[in-house]
Amino acid sequence: DAGVIQSPRHEVTEMGQEVTLRCKPISGHDYLFWYRQTMMRGLELLIYFNNNVPIDDSGMPEDRFSAKMPNASFSTLKIQPSEPRDSAVYFCASSFGPYNEQFFGPGTRLTVL
């Protein structure tokens, strides 16, 4: 298995633009997590899914953020409109079962100018 795949690896955009981050979890994993990492706030859980259903989105900072998981092999995190304070590294992770280790993707480094 190639592990968790994220795209793009780097994204530079201008304030106000829509940004879509993509994630392909490890096949067979039933949990998918989106995290955001910044120097100031560390690693924050934004939202997680179980069997494609959003379970907890309390970490999503604002209505500008939305996430979907249309099927077991694909998820998106969308920011519309983007703002400079959204600049961060966004990680996707997946796991099998509720309490097991999470496997992280390489992350998407987002810069909003």
Added chain:
Amino acid sequence: SQQGEEDPQALSIQEGENATMNCSYKTSINNLQWYRQNSGRGLVHLILIRSNEREKHSGRLRVTLDTSKKSSSLLITASRAADTASYFCASRRGNNDMRFGAGTRLTVKP
């Protein structure tokens, strides 16, 4: 609020020395996990210790858990320059979400 607060925030040691990092958490947990992150990379799982376990070993890693003090420690023995990374503890609560601490930045000098 963030669960899992590591200390120290930064640790610098010589190759061959042992490195100890501590983690405290606030609420009851199912398990506690330690992860490593190399600069510019995603996190990699190191070890998981369940709430009913007190100590666990994996190669040069030794993790302890004290649920009465809500704390855990990660010991890396005979450190190597390749161990240079940030180390995070993550506490897993009953509703399955996992909270990460701010991490300990470990530097191992050759």
